[in-house]
Amino acid sequence: MNTTTFQGRINLEKVKTLIPYMKSYNKKMALGICSGTLNQVFSITSSALAAYLVGLAATGGSAEKILSLFWLLAALAIGRTAMVYAEMYLVHDVAYSILVDYRNIMYRAIERIAPAYMLKKRSGDIASSVMADVEVLEVFYAHTVGAYIIAIIAPLTFLVILAYIHWLLPLVIFPFLLLVATIPFWFSKKASQQGKEIRAKLGTVNAEVVDGVQGMREIVAFGRGKSYLKKLENGTYDLGRSQIAEGKRLGLEGGLINAAMSLGMVSILAVSSFLVLEGTIDSALIPTIIMLSVYVFSPIVDVSGTARNLGSIGASAQRVFSILNTPTPVEDKAEATSEGPIVSHIQYNKVKFSYNPSEEDVLKEVSFDVKPGETVALVGHSGAGKTTCANLLLRFWDVRGGSIKIGDYDLRDLTQEKLRDMVAVVSQDVYLFNMSIRENIRLGKPEATDEEVEAASKLALAHDFLVKLPQGYETNVGERGVQLSGGQRQRIAIARALIKNSPILLMDEAVSNLDAENERAVQKAISELQKGRTTLVIAHRLSTIMAADKIVVLDKGKVAEIGSHDALVKKNGVYSRLIASQNIGVLE
Incomplete structure (x- = not known):
């Protein structure tokens, strides 16, 4: 196993620790995933139908047939609007409810492990974990879990439709789908390193800001305002360089994904044109095939965007669970008493x-x-x-x-x-x-x-x-x-x-x-x-x-x-x- 694959597995292991916290919200998340899937289905169906209507009109289709399909298109548009609302409401309701749970259990965990844990950490860094790191986890719950499931169901559905048009079409586009889905994992080692580095530096900067605010009287009294500001600027500049490096990686990944998707589109267009010339499929289906091909890629491109952020999500999860999993310095015995007056000797x-x-x-x-x-x-x-x-x-x-x-x-x-x-x-x-x-x-x-x-x-x-x-x-x-x-x-x-x-x-x-x-x-x-x-x-x-x-x-x-x-x-x-x-x- 190469280092990149190993690091990717470590990163995914960190992210997997987040899944059990969804247990109380499984039904609502399932409804959100169903809404998202229907959104994709209605979207591609309405787009494919619209494209087919264009092709039908261009090739001289009857007005009666076009009108009957137009009402179906309107119904699909209304259905998609309802599903977009339902998906966004449900998954974000789940995500922010879980964030509330996280912060509550983190407060309890900090109380449980204090003051021993506090001796090793800066208060600003701990505050960063409770607020900023937990906030990053919203991306996982609202835009990753359901999106990954939808990214499996929706493309398979669209590939089946393409296969119905002609068996060669899904075979042409599938390698490019696989390429788009795997590109983020090529960079998983670097993503994990950058995510951990950025979260650590952000925690340090937050801690420095808290120290500066709490110690402002001393900073002013000793005339150290400029030097402390310089210290903050250096920390912020260092954080900015790490974030820029992450941005370059994200840009490279995005460029490769777009390139793979474009090649897939060109390939499917070439094969479709060849099949039309051969008389195997109707030319009116070309717009529909192109539209289906776009939507085959769409869910996978969406999750690729979140996959490119798995490094930050994994790093935030690690920082959160480093608090939650810290052993309790002292624990009550099962037989410990809380009864009665005790002589204060x-x-x-x-x-x-x-x-x-x-x-x-x-x-x-x-x-x-x-x-x-x-x-x-x-x-x-x-x-x-x-x-x-x-x-x-x-x-x-x-x-x-x-x-x-x-x-x-x-x-x-x-x-x-x-x-x-x-x-x-x-x-x-x-x-x-x-x-x-x-x-x-x-x-x-x-x-x-x-x-x-x-x-x-x-x-x-x-x-x-x-x-x-x-x-x-x-x-x-x-x-x-x-x-x-x-x-x-x-x-x-x-x-x-x-x-x-x-x-x-x-x-x-x-x-x-x-x-x-x-x-x-x-x-x-x-x-x-x-x-x-x-x-x-x-x-x-x-x-x-x-x-x-x-x-x-x-x-x-x-x-x-x-x-x-x-x-x-x-x-x-x-x-x-x-x-x-x-x-x-x-x-x-």
Whole structure:
């Protein structure tokens, strides 16, 4: 098997993965294919009849016969109009319904594999797959599946009609039909390469644009507008060159297809003329034969156009299914529980973990506990394993060794829904969605009443500034909450955690980016939030650490020390050196 054939098979394998998603729409697609087939039949029949009427009139046919056939021609024209509408409506209804399904399952897949998958991909590239790559698949469902079936049925029907006129005619045109049908597959290797290259470069350009839009403040502040624009221009120019190369291939394929079709038409005209001269067929049939020959090629030329795009379709399918088929990092056990209250006692027992099994462990037999109602601070150098401890508590990944328990339950014995319901998170980088403040707070409890939202905001010390905004709680915060200050965003995040009312609170450097005034306000709100809750804090600021009941010091993935601030300072160990080097904040 040569490389081109092998590559063509790979390309078709990618496209075949799209077929099972049509299952729910088989009946509607079948009706669309029937409508398309009838459209072709009515089209060729009406064209052949019109050509025959011309020939009949030119050779002196009777007016009565011409008139009787004219009404049949009118009926065929009306029938074709109805079938064109039915085909376009049905196949596009199916195609866009499937695209809706794809996007929904992709959203669920991204939620299922996040955040592990997100660490390896750029958000703009993922957005490109969800939107642009899925959109490309419309070509397959609306213009390929049914068209291929029609391209088999319709030409066979027309070849039978030609054979009825004379057995030699289909034999003359068939080799050219075969040639037109196979030309796209000559270029399948290059089509697959170009399709993959273009989709990848388009994803990169989309990612760069998203980065530029989200980071516009920094680009402007550092005067990097021209250099970033140049970067975008280079990426766009590179994408354009790949698209031009694809256009050249498409042009060559189209030229060869048109050449093969023209040779077929010339051949059938020559043979038909010879048969007329021999007296084998009536000269009035010449227009009909020519018209039949055109329509024999027509469905195959249509699908050849889509076949030339199989490279892009296959590449888009591959990018879509790379998301859908990504293994889930964590899965619920069949016997996992979601029942009853669980004591909020967190226990890390000789926990081992690495993000890549082939790499050194990030956590090495880490053991500590957070008793119900207790606040424990995790401190250590960057890369010591603090955030990894938090990620494992949320079960974004599963431990490689040891265990993490809440109460008497290993996290793996709880459903993810139950676990996430038990933990409220306030992080350093607060993400607010581009919607109202009220709806952003309700993210913690979607069914919360307006009164509950305002009560949580008051406890978070956010109510006073919220009611002063132009639309109060209905104020849209803008993308990522750009309309608000850092301290305001943090207090909304605290209100969101308060309204969730979970027994466990996880705080990831929640005040590290705030000035002293905002920190004092947020710390006061945090104090309200911590009441009665088991709290695990990742902190750099000494003021936050000193407020903890217990401090766990991590060093190179191991627990180096555990104790209170005063006890650890007196010990003069890792914690003391951290303070001395000001790696965890400024002594205040």
